[in-house]
Amino acid sequence: MTTAAVFGICGALAAGLGLYGVIANPQPLRKILAFNLLSSGVFLLFGVVARRGTAAAFSGDPVPQALVITGIVVAAAGTALAVALLLRLLQTSGSATLTAEAAVSDDTVE
Amino acid sequence: MTIDTVLDGGLAALVLAVGCWIIVARDSFAAAVGFVAYGLLLTLVWVRLDAIDVALMEGAIGSGLTGALLLRASSRLRSTEASVALEPPPFILRAGAALLSAIVAAMLAVAVLYLPEPAPTLAPEAAANAGATGMGNAVTNVLMAFRAMDTMLEKVVLLVALAGIWSLARDRLWGGRPGPLYRTDPKAPLTFLAQVLPPIGIVTGIYMLWVGADAPGGAFQGGTIIAAMWLLVMMAGLADAPPVGNRRMRLTLIAGPLLFLIVGFGGLWLGDAFLGYPAAYAKPLILVIEFAMTLTVAVTLGLLIAGPPEREPTS
Numbered sequence: 001m002t003t004a005a006v007f008g009i010c011g012a013l014a015a016g017l018g019l020y021g022v023i024a025n026p027q028p029l030r031k032i033l034a035f036n037l038l039s040s041g042v043f044l045l046f047g048v049v050a051r052r053g054t055a056a057a058f059s060g061d062p063v064p065q066a067l068v069i070t071g072i073v074v075a076a077a078g079t080a081l082a083v084a085l086l087l088r089l090l091q092t093s094g095s096a097t098l099t100a101e102a103a104v105s106d107d108t109v110e
Numbered sequence: 111m112t113i114d115t116v117l118d119g120g121l122a123a124l125v126l127a128v129g130c131w132i133i134v135a136r137d138s139f140a141a142a143v144g145f146v147a148y149g150l151l152l153t154l155v156w157v158r159l160d161a162i163d164v165a166l167m168e169g170a171i172g173s174g175l176t177g178a179l180l181l182r183a184s185s186r187l188r189s190t191e192a193s194v195a196l197e198p199p200p201f202i203l204r205a206g207a208a209l210l211s212a213i214v215a216a217m218l219a220v221a222v223l224y225l226p227e228p229a230p231t232l233a234p235e236a237a238a239n240a241g242a243t244g245m246g247n248a249v250t251n252v253l254m255a256f257r258a259m260d261t262m263l264e265k266v267v268l269l270v271a272l273a274g275i276w277s278l279a280r281d282r283l284w285g286g287r288p289g290p291l292y293r294t295d296p297k298a299p300l301t302f303l304a305q306v307l308p309p310i311g312i313v314t315g316i317y318m319l320w321v322g323a324d325a326p327g328g329a330f331q332g333g334t335i336i337a338a339m340w341l342l343v344m345m346a347g348l349a350d351a352p353p354v355g356n357r358r359m360r361l362t363l364i365a366g367p368l369l370f371l372i373v374g375f376g377g378l379w380l381g382d383a384f385l386g387y388p389a390a391y392a393k394p395l396i397l398v399i400e401f402a403m404t405l406t407v408a409v410t411l412g413l414l415i416a417g418p419p420e421r422e423p424t425s
Binding site for chain 2: 001004005013015018021041049052061062067069074077083097
């Protein structure tokens with residue numbers, strides 16, 4: 001198996017793991033963590049595509065690599081925004097759950 | 111089976127094991143610590159995939175910055191954990207989620223294993239046009255010249271995210287400082303580290319920016335290191351986060367994208383197209399943009415971690 005194939009499978013499995021966490025984990029922070037896992041798996045698939053595109057004395061295709069760099073930054077910005085929203089939810093409702101009844105019963109006005 | 115395959119397989123297994131830990135760990139703080147380790151392992155994977163620029167980015171942003179953000183959030187949310195952990199989702203939901211993710215993972219794996227041969231690549235084009243910018247790093251060429259629009263918009267996304275975070279402030283706190291990042295006593299080892307490390311870190315950051323023209327590195331990686339130094343100083347309590355109303359800080363925030371836009375529109379007039387650099391000045395222009403961008407990135411990332419204003423404005 002080539003390096004690209006090994007890490008291609010690794011990326012696919014990481015994306016699957018992340019997807020499971022996003023759906024199955026009830027805690028919002030853990031959903032954010034799982035979402036990052038999912039995105040890292042997708043980035044790895046990009047990396048594999050870049051690695052396969054070896055040509056013209058380059059060890060990989062630079063275009064997908066540059067796209068992944070942009071993607072990592074955008075994912076980090078999204079994570080920062082999601083964490084801020086979550087902390088704000090904790091501040092206003094006193095709990096950090098996404099279940100409807102908790103949001104209604106604990107809702108307090110500042 | 112060669113030794114390379116064995117090492118790659120071991121690394122992939124380690125990545126997936128830490129990934130499983132992040133999903134199943136009981137304690138969110140432990141999961142966040144796992145995420146930092148996961149990011150560092152991914153950095154090694156990117157090195158194995160010969161993408162050193164991406165490896166630097168993953169280590170700096172994916173593991174470091176996102177890790178710091180999640181660690182901080184998980185320690186703040188710790189008090190709420192006990193009540194949530196008591197209500198696990200129904201079995202049927204977990205089984206369905208497991209099935210769905212297994213199908214998605216299998217389809218992705220099959221797709222990636224049966225990609226077309228020979229692999230389509232833009233590397234020859236990138237190599238053929240490298241002379242247009244005078245820079246040796248193909249990834250920097252793509253980021254700053256061939257796909258400059260993406261990079262410019264990415265900076266705007268960062269600003270939008272920061273505006274989104276600030277907009278979560280309470281009305282009366284608008285214009286105030288973000289919550290303090292420090293909770294240590296002034297004699298702690300952290301303070302010493304925050305006094306010794308920043309000069310080295312700032313030089314490393316600028317070096318990273320400069321060397322990015324021809325070797326792995328670049329504006330974003332350099333800016334992230336400088337941001338880390340700033341955060342270290344703020345976490346040790348040696349400096350405070352600036353109030354979000356601070357005019358000079360806001361100017362720094364928009365300096366990078368603004369300069370990028372000015373050069374971009376200048377390209378309409380002097381070059382061939384929007385963001386088309388005039389050939390004779392391509393490298394100096396790119397360097398000027400990258401310098402402004404490094405500053406902007408450093409300040410933006412620091413403020414993304416600091417969060418919304420939480421203290422009353424003083425004046």
